[in-house]
């Protein structure tokens with residue numbers, strides 16, 4: 001091969017992310033006639049998601065699939081994908097993601113030296129806890145919930161009247177087991193892969209945020225490729241994303257079934273979801289400065305809404 | 312390190328005593344910890360306490376041992392030079408492409424800067440130890456050989 | 459030249475010249491990166507991120523707590539109590555060290571943290587009683603590793619996530635092998651102590667009255683594990699926070715109860731903890747870089763691929779896997795090792811009938827051994843720093859303990875009941 005492309009991601013080899021990565025590898029090699037070789041490094045072998053994203057900018061590593069929230073500190077513009085309740089179904093999310101790819105690629109190379117090839121997702125984050133079934137906003141009150149460390153998640157939980165606890169991922173399981181925290185929020189498949197069913201009892205589908213993950217490539221590497229190979233990468237990224245979304249949907253369904261078998265109570269969406277939405281959406285203006293400015297947020301939400309409406 | 316103790320102690324008290332948690336606390340303690348570790352590198356270099364395989368060096372005649380250790384420290388300085396140079400470039404690029412912490416809102420460059428800075432301070436200490444070693448003829452890690 | 463080979467050769471050469479271990483690894487990585495055309499900024503980035511890890515904070519914190527307990531008078535009283543219990547038997551303090559490490563293992567999820575906490579108390583005590591410095595450090599380094607075999611355990615959590623096995627089951631499965639390790643280490647230390655004639659020093663015969671008096675004298679020190687354990691299991695704080703609570707508790711008792719800690723003493727203790735952290739972390743930092751380079755050159759994959767292709771006999775395969783785990787554990791940082799090797803080796807050993815839970819415990823014992831083996835052995839570094847002796851001396855004194863631990867690991871590999879009986883009894887596995 002003329003070019004070697006290292007692809008890092010944080011999930012293990014049974015995860016939809018990895019299956020999508022394998023498909024990407026296959027497609028890149030096919031569309032580039034073997035001129036680009038893709039080497040996949042799962043489980044953050046080359047460094048944490050944020051670390052690798054920085055390495056992409058410097059050109060030490062060529063590509064990565066990472067949680068959108070981990071890209072925001074480097075590339076604020078991508079944060080529009082994380083506006084709470086920007087979309088509430090997987091189909092809406094897919095339409096929005098695909099419509100945003102072009103506009104994001106106008107901005108991300110300047111902000112963070114990376115570009116998006118396609119957008120993966122692993123389903124909406126769902127809330128798990130071991131205290132009580134959360135059917136309404138009132139049920140949520142007083143629970144100690146761990147969130148990942150970004151201000152959108154933190155502020156959203158605050159808008160629901162909670163003081164969430166941002167905690168390092170490695171400490172989450174023992175903290176749940178020992179009762180330091182009551183619950184956490186992640187996609188259904190994570191409840192299986194991280195064994196949360198052992199220490200959690202109830203799951204509520206809060207649709208505020210989807211686990212979305214772009215497959216990004218170092219702009220330095222991308223610009224060093226001839227145009228036909230750039231197109232090969234773009235095409236492979238989009239098609240791999242289509243495939244990954246399908247795998248993810250199947251695995252989410254399987255995970256739900258298995259969690260019920262394992263004794264968890266699946267509540268579905270809260271009865272008063274409108275209230276949750278109202279509280280969280282009121283935060284949007286306050287986020288603008290952190291995610292690329294009010295003008296960009298307006299432009300991006302316009303693009304997303306048009307795409308959703310055109311479905 | 313004292314700062315880390317104070318911050319985390321406050322976190323435990325805050326969560327247990329007042330039922331509140333402060334998301335920025337963990338992050339600021341981590342940053343303070345990173346700085347403490349780099350100070351640790353410098354303090355350890357000052358006392359020539361970084362771990363070496365030195366058993367065979369203890370068997371050499373003093374002059375030869377001093378030469379070997381000088382060569383070793385020159386290589387060490389060479390490594391530091393690499394880290395300082397690329398650390399400097401990395402720092403500059405971090406101003407251009409900022410990495411904004413999501414809980415505290417600070418540009419991580421102010422924390423990551425400690426890498427080139429720490430290795431620079433360490434280099435000064437290494438030079439002092441090299442001079443001291445030629446003056447006193449001491450082996451590495453003061454009295455740790457042949458206790 | 460092949461970058462991996464270049465890295466290995468230059469590392470050994472640099473060590474021989476007398477370049478510090480951490481710097482030798484760093485320079486070897488620089489050479490490999492240059493020959494593989496990798497931008498050097500990756501080195502800088504890793505030099506930062508390897509330090510920026512919240513869970514590592516527990517290590518210097520327990521060192522600081524241990525130092526403060528020593529300067530504040532808690533340690534002296536705790537040793538008094540331990541001696542009263544053990545009485546004038548040969549190698550009494552070594553026994554105390556192992557018992558204390560086992561007990562502490564139930565508080566801490568980390569091997570180096572256990573070594574630091576117990577070592578900063580027991581190693582100086584053993585040296586004062588005429589034990590060989592290397593021996594005192596070696597026994598603490600080995601027994602400190604029990605910290606990851608007895609729950610809670612950070613490596614088990616990582617293994618559970620990587621292998622998709624039950625973390626609770628792993629925790630429960632670690633209890634019996636952890637206790638077995640303690641017993642085997644004790645037998646080994648006892649054998650050596652009797653041969654060398656180590657005593658507990660000037661100790662009165664064991665009597666209930668003596669033990670009671672010593673316990674009363676040491677009540678503040680004895681309350682520390684109760685506070686820390688109780689705090690963790692009742693869910694008040696995490697392990698990292700517990701290490702901070704330990705520091706605050708030691709400060710509180712040292713200042714207000716025994717009145718032995720003053721500001722200069724505290725500053726000395728902080729500088730000491732920072733310095734030890736510095737020497738240990740430098741090796742961890744560049745070790746991380748080496749680990750990343752090995753992943754990038756796909757070395758673990760090559761090794762395990764070779765293993766599967768060439769060995770067909772199941773027993774031979776298990777023995778080779780064990781040897782490989784120990785060998786790689788010498789060079790690689792624990793968590794990196796688990797993340798990279800688990801997905802590669804688990805299918806191989808499952809093929810010959812080893813349960814994933816059982817393999818998890820085998821792996822964690824291998825990590826425990828790796829903590830005490832040069833060139834990258836964190837417990838070894840912590841213990842030799844506290845014992846103010848050289849890594850070589852501690853490594854040499856560690857050899858009998860390492861063989862004892864390897865024997866336990868083999869036992870666990872060939873007797874599944876050791877790991878699977880207790881979880882089965884409690885309903886964690888079928």
Ligand code: NA
Nearest residue numbers: 563605608610
């Ligand atoms: Na433990």
Ligand code: NA
Nearest residue numbers: 788828831834
């Ligand atoms: Na080792």
